[in-house]
Amino acid sequence: MASFTRLQVYQTLLENPIMPIFHHNDLEVAKKILTACYEGGIRICEFTNRGDYAHETYSELRKFGKKNFPDLVVGAGTIVDAASATLFIQLGADFVVAPVLHQDVAITCNRRKIAWMPGCFTLSEISKAEEWGAEIVKLFPGQASSPDFVKAIKGPMPWTDIVVTGGVEPTEASLKSWFDAGARGVGIGSQLFPKSLVEANEWQAIADKITEAVRVAKSLKA
Structure with missing residues (x-):
């Protein structure tokens, strides 16, 4: 079960960009x-559903996060169908992110009141996502x-809240361009x-x- 309501998830993301x-x-x-991530000031992050047994890794990671970082929001990404959404929600996902727009994922998340952020790339896709209940949409791939x-x-859509994924660098210039x-x-x-840093521990x-990166982002948003 999610540790945070979907409103809390959205608010956390808006406050921690x-x-x-x-x-x-x-x-x-x-x-x-x-x-x-937590020690660096992150309060929301996404573990992607990639590779064999990714759900098993997520399950244990979510337990670890709940025990050690109870105020950290941890969601599941690369969710492309309702079955995967159901599985990760059962494993405690606080939110679900998809690289694509599928109504069955929207319905599954809405039924459980789980925050859902679909990948969109056109205004029509964004409008459809919002019609299906998305409060925040993921612009993907950002590098394109x-x-x-x-x-x-x-x-034309000033009410739309966008999170850009792909092509964003943790530098002041890159962050400023997207936030502005x-x-x-x-x-x-x-x-x-x-x-290289991960392999070198x-x-x-x-x-x-x-x-x-967190310091720069928050200063720019302020």
Whole structure:
């Protein structure tokens, strides 16, 4: 069962505009990534459903997070069907993120009052997602878009809340460009925890990198 209501999830994301996105097959490494995120000031993150037994890793990681970081919101990403949504909700997912737009996922999440953030790339997809109950949509892939596109969306649809995933760098220039365009948050993956640092067990360096990204993001949003 989710530890947070969907309203709490949305509010956490709006107040903490960087959402790390990660996956690792090794549970112990995943725990260290989660710990580095928390120590770096992150309060919402996404574990992606990729690879065999990803749900088993998520289950144990969610238990670890609930015990050690009770105020950390942890969702499940790369959810592309209702069956996967049901499974991860049962494992305690606080929210569900999808790279695509499927109504069966929306219905499943809405039935359980779980926050749902679908991947959209056109105004028509965004409008349909909002019709199906999405409060925040994921603009994906961000690297195929631009801040100007976000600004263009906000023109006719100023009520739309967008989180950009893909193509966002944890630098002041990159974050400023997306936030100035109207993005409410960003999802960032391996640039927050480079493979070289993970393999070298440089967890403090990773936490420090995340701390700086969080500081910059919050200062820009303020």
